[in-house]
Amino acid sequence: METHTPLLKVEQVGIRFGGLKAVANVNMKLYPGELVGLIGPNGAGKTTFFNMLTGVYVPTDGSIFFKGENLRKQPPYKITKKGISRTFQNIRLFEELSVIDNVKVAYHSLAKHTILSSILRLPNYFSGEKEMDERALEFLKLFNLDQYRDDKAKNLPYGQQRRLEIARALATNPELLLLDEPAAGMNPKETEQLMDLIAFIREKFNLTVLLIEHDMSLVMGVCERIYVLDHGQLIAHGTPEEIRNHPKVIEAYLGEEVS
Numbered sequence: 451m452e453t454h455t456p457l458l459k460v461e462q463v464g465i466r467f468g469g470l471k472a473v474a475n476v477n478m479k480l481y482p483g484e485l486v487g488l489i490g491p492n493g494a495g496k497t498t499f500f501n502m503l504t505g506v507y508v509p510t511d512g513s514i515f516f517k518g519e520n521l522r523k524q525p526p527y528k529i530t531k532k533g534i535s536r537t538f539q540n541i542r543l544f545e546e547l548s549v550i551d552n553v554k555v556a557y558h559s560l561a562k563h564t565i566l567s568s569i570l571r572l573p574n575y576f577s578g579e580k581e582m583d584e585r586a587l588e589f590l591k592l593f594n595l596d597q598y599r600d601d602k603a604k605n606l607p608y609g610q611q612r613r614l615e616i617a618r619a620l621a622t623n624p625e626l627l628l629l630d631e632p633a634a635g636m637n638p639k640e641t642e643q644l645m646d647l648i649a650f651i652r653e654k655f656n657l658t659v660l661l662i663e664h665d666m667s668l669v670m671g672v673c674e675r676i677y678v679l680d681h682g683q684l685i686a687h688g689t690p691e692e693i694r695n696h697p698k699v700i701e702a703y704l705g706e707e708v709s
């Protein structure tokens with residue numbers, strides 16, 4: 451694995467909010483095709499780390515390289531175009547839009563037709579729209595959401611909304627997919643199906659996936675490697691087996707079940 455060039459290289463990254471060091475000295479390498487977990491107790495800095503990877507926050511220290519390019523001060527939309535896509539811990543769908551439109555908005559910027567041709571309803575507008583409909587529908591089918599295509603996103607059952615968020619994140623053609631607690635609020639069966647789906651889309655779309663999860667047992671089942679944050683610091687990284695038995699991890703999760 452170490453012989454490949456990393457897709458993502460994070461060097462000594464940190465961020466302060468006033469006096470609070472939310473994340474400090476984090477190093478991480480993700481190689482193409484890996485499914486890697488990022489775990490840690492509440493408030494450990496996991497979401498803040500995602501926010502730095504996606505340009506929502508500019509790190510106070512360190513560098514983030516994606517395909518060799520420094521992402522410093524790149525705005526979120528440019529980072530998305532470069533190939534990093536994410537979902538959020540709290541679902542962020544366009545609630546009033548239909549299920550299919552939630553997917554279509556994600557890749558509207560990649561559409562071939564121009565604004566003028568859509569205003570004038572020129573033929574390439576219709577062929578472009580048709581192509582987008584077909585592509586969006588393919589994503590929906592993959593996620594078993596096609597039967598809901600015209601329903602408002604807010605009317606989907608909770609578990610389906612979570613799946614729709616992932617479908618939308620995929621529609622921007624990412625190479626790196628960041629999933630922030632995708633199974634939050636799901637029942638065990640939905641969670642298991644979701645983990646299978648994540649493993650499947652990783653293969654199908656040649657993705658590298660970084661998965662935030664609070665529940666250790668869940669990440670242990672699907673991830674090849676795991677990074678552990680606690681109080682903003684990386685306290686361990688390794689295989690699930692190494693993490694399971696790591697004294698610092700056990701200490702950080704003291705009082706919680708490490709399965």
Ligand SMILES: Nc1ncnc2c1ncn2[C@@H]1O[C@H](COP(=O)(O)OP(=O)(O)OP(=O)(O)O)[C@@H](O)[C@H]1O
Pocket residue numbers: 467470472490491492493494495496497498499539664
């Ligand atoms: N914009 C901000 N301003 C001030 N403090 C912040 C900001 N964003 C995050 N923090 C703080 O940074 C720390 C890390 O928070 P973060 O949400 O990244 O943790 P987390 O590991 O994702 O937690 P959880 O598992 O509960 O989601 C917390 O103390 C949080 O209050």
